[in-house]
Amino acid sequence: MNDKKISKYKNLIVYYFTGTGNALKTSEWLIEKAKEYGISTSLISIDRFEKIEKPVTNNETLIAFCFPTHGFNAAPLMLKFIRKFPKGKADVVIINTRGGLKFKKIFFPGLSGVAQFLPMLLLLLKGYRMAGSLPFDLPSNWISLHPGLTDSAINDIVNRRKEQMYKFADRLFRNGRAYNYKFFVYMPLDLAIIPIAAGYYLFARFILAKTFYASADCNDCRLCVNQCPTKSIKIINGRPFWSYTCESCMRCISICPKKSIQTAHSFIIPLLYLLSLIPITASVLNIFNIKTGDGVLAELITSFINWGITVLITIAAYRIFSHLLKIKFINKFFEYTSLTRYWRRYRFPDLTLTNKYFNSIF
Ligand SMILES: Cc1cc2nc3c(=O)[nH]c(=O)nc-3n(C[C@H](O)[C@H](O)[C@H](O)COP(=O)(O)O)c2cc1C
Numbered sequence: 001m002n003d004k005k006i007s008k009y010k011n012l013i014v015y016y017f018t019g020t021g022n023a024l025k026t027s028e029w030l031i032e033k034a035k036e037y038g039i040s041t042s043l044i045s046i047d048r049f050e051k052i053e054k055p056v057t058n059n060e061t062l063i064a065f066c067f068p069t070h071g072f073n074a075a076p077l078m079l080k081f082i083r084k085f086p087k088g089k090a091d092v093v094i095i096n097t098r099g100g101l102k103f104k105k106i107f108f109p110g111l112s113g114v115a116q117f118l119p120m121l122l123l124l125l126k127g128y129r130m131a132g133s134l135p136f137d138l139p140s141n142w143i144s145l146h147p148g149l150t151d152s153a154i155n156d157i158v159n160r161r162k163e164q165m166y167k168f169a170d171r172l173f174r175n176g177r178a179y180n181y182k183f184f185v186y187m188p189l190d191l192a193i194i195p196i197a198a199g200y201y202l203f204a205r206f207i208l209a210k211t212f213y214a215s216a217d218c219n220d221c222r223l224c225v226n227q228c229p230t231k232s233i234k235i236i237n238g239r240p241f242w243s244y245t246c247e248s249c250m251r252c253i254s255i256c257p258k259k260s261i262q263t264a265h266s267f268i269i270p271l272l273y274l275l276s277l278i279p280i281t282a283s284v285l286n287i288f289n290i291k292t293g294d295g296v297l298a299e300l301i302t303s304f305i306n307w308g309i310t311v312l313i314t315i316a317a318y319r320i321f322s323h324l325l326k327i328k329f330i331n332k333f334f335e336y337t338s339l340t341r342y343w344r345r346y347r348f349p350d351l352t353l354t355n356k357y358f359n360s361i362f
């Protein structure tokens, strides 16, 4: 029997962004399958990209974009990358890893929101042809929000997903077209949460960037600084300082050898609560004598200004917070009141390290 695998593609280029390894491993599984079809492959990290080289493509090229879902959208760095990606005519596939969970014996999927639609739209407008898309549930890495999953839950999720990726890749390489039924099942819900995705992209991500700090155990090894995909950690007075460009990708918190990076729950929650009590927006509008009028549009403008002011105040408050952390007992107070101090961290198990920014660490 002739079991030679034949594909319309002769080369595959995978651009990926990963925080904690899920999207990297997903890309590697796709590449493993491509090799069975004799497809030549390249795997390219978009970490810290500045200029994008136009890939050499023809009608036998497939380009994959693989990235985590952040705030019901593609991770902002990948969105920026796709926005700046040169125009072309090759086939493209979108794979967004999502945060899956498992409690007892039940698996809970993540939610894409616009993490597929938006990259698809941008690429279609650039002339590319959509060959497929896959929302891909791997263990959730959002450990500012919940404890990292147990090893057994992680293994159960990973084992299920690996097979799913192989089947998807087979269809993609064989037929030049592969969509997952989940794309259509989730579509109404994904579209319904567009306002939340917009809120995350325009405001919430900047606030989340200002929730990280290093506890007193930090030994200034600067691993976090060197590995950050967006160069968002600076050292100020010998201590890491997170700038608003942080993507909350969770890489730094998952790799810190001293486990000293924490999410400052006891800083951000009271701050946001206080800001919600004070009618700051109304005062600002009053001072500048700005009238927004009535109706939905006026409400929208007021909310927009409100969130803008909240972000600016959070950025300013974080500066003060960072200074206060130099005082040992204040640092200890925030450390012991940060939930991440007690929660498991997450990183994809047994990562094979091909990413130059991951390379030196493990
Ligand atoms: C800030 C942040 C936001 C997230 N938002 C979502 C989301 O909207 N939907 C979802 O399914 N998963 C979400 N997740 C979970 C990740 O997308 C998921 O764990 C992903 O597989 C991580 O991939 P990585 O290890 O390659 O970074 C979020 C994670 C973080 C850290």
Ligand code: SF4
Pocket: 214, 217, 218, 219, 220, 221, 222, 223, 224, 225, 240, 255, 256, 257, 258, 259, 260, 261
């Ligand atoms: S990786 Fe951890 S210990 Fe090293 S500088 Fe960053 S916060 Fe400090």
Ligand code: SF4
Pocket: 019, 227, 228, 229, 230, 231, 232, 233, 242, 245, 246, 247, 248, 249, 250, 251, 252, 253
């Ligand atoms: S600072 Fe940490 S969480 Fe933020 S983008 Fe860099 S590595 Fe990711």
